[in-house]
Amino acid sequence: MAIKANPIFLTSYRLYVAAFFLFLAAPLVAAGVFAFNDSLFPSLPWQGFTLDWFFNDTEPKLGMFHDRRLLRGLYYSFVIATGVSLLSVFVGTCNAFLFVRCDFPAKDFFYIMMVVPLVIPGVILGISILLLASTIANGAEETLSLDLDFLRPGIVLVVLGQFSFITTITSLVIVARLRKFDQSMEEAAYNLGASRVRVLRTITLPFLFPAMAAAGIVAFLVSFENFNTTLFLVGSEAPLTITMYDRMVKVGSTPVLNAVSFFLMIGSALLALVSVLVQRDPPKT
């Protein structure tokens, strides 16, 4: 930058930035490091290095890979996140074509409607969907004596609840990419005699694919860590965040929770890295 700033100011500015990143890292480091402490409590003093909190198969130091309930939570989280990403990428892609390519009345209004779910508190999304689903389920049971089990708290409702706001995120990511598309490429293909479907399959979708993949990964991560919306919609199949919270509140924290945290941090970091890599344009040769 061209401004000649006063060196004392610049140094203290740098110190502030360094302190800030220390602040960002501190709790994550604490949550990760205690997974390797050979102690029954996640606190100091340091008792030596161990991998028991991951792999040990006996109480009291039951490792996360032998803890049935945590593993089940991990499995449900995985199922839910996969469902949410597939659904939200599909609708997000449709939305992108709808808002970038089509013209229809009140388009601006509908675009705002698309963004609104992002600014509704997650708790409210959770309870409103719970209320509607239960009302419909109760009504069906009383008047038609139908048992609509999927409208009771459980995996389907959790997926719908998370889908309701994650779709906004995937839509925004894919819309941004589609806006950068040069439409003359499609026209060229039409001039060369390609059909609509063929153009979509060989030109438009491959261009859009990196954004769709990145949006899917983001959706997966957001779903995996979601708590607020899930809390109200969860049935007996609790995902990992809910299982961990239950454990923390009822049993108190043990280093096995640190092990799960460490595992999740590494997993998220890898996925985030993949999403950065797929979105990067291939180097021009």
Next chain:
Amino acid sequence: MQKDIKRLSLFLLFAPFALWIALLIILPHLGMFYISVREKVAPRVYEFGLENYINFFTEPIYWNTLIRTGSMSLLVTVLALLLGFPIAYYIAKIAGNRTRGALFLMCLIPLWVSDLIRAFGWILLLRETGVVSSSLQWAGLINTPIEFLYNDAAVIMGLVYTVILFMIVPLVSTLDGMDNSMIEAGYNLGGNGPTVLRRIIIPYAMPGIVAGCIVVFMLTAGSYLTPILLGGKNSSWFTEQIYDQFITRYNWESGAAFGFLLLAFTSLVVWAGLKLSGQTLNSTVAKS
């Protein structure tokens, strides 16, 4: 023919969007409002009335909690802006090309970690037997362990920590788009640091500031985990009241009324913020 295909594809593309917004956003909220204006007069017998809302206003603990949640969320928003702006400015304008990518990535990493794990990390650092207290004792600065958790300061710090990245990211992307020559011109015309900041940088960054503030405020007011885990029993956050009505007391009518009040309150604050800053939802949050 061509026109028919256009129509059909518009219809096919509009259908998923309409289903999503209607079934998962609009209908549930209308339903929530409908249930919130129901009164239970006898088992399975309901009448329309505002009793659930009247209860809220006659019971000071309820509206006190909402006001407390709102004012603490505003404080968190202001703190996040004040603490985050210099960081965003450093990343966008001062750092060299290579450090800049690394710093931005470092900002994004905590974004991918669950709220639960972040709060858990703070618990390990701040509690009586935690890292900070132990280190201070080891260094001989204090004699007895200190409990840093379970007070408002811990809650505010935890919330700022959780949301500050949602402030920094939009700020970095708006400041990135600003031409450095604008700042130089400001200096050449005789402005000093504060003037350039006030007259050039802040007005330019306004869409980013407003987007960050909206998202941060909504996230804070709607957060559940951080106030409970870091604030303990006496944190009294409004989302906790909603949970209490729904799950503990099974009083869905009053829970729906509370939910609606929280939504109305946060929407009002966001609307006021947009009006005061002269921005729209479209020019801020929707910009990707």
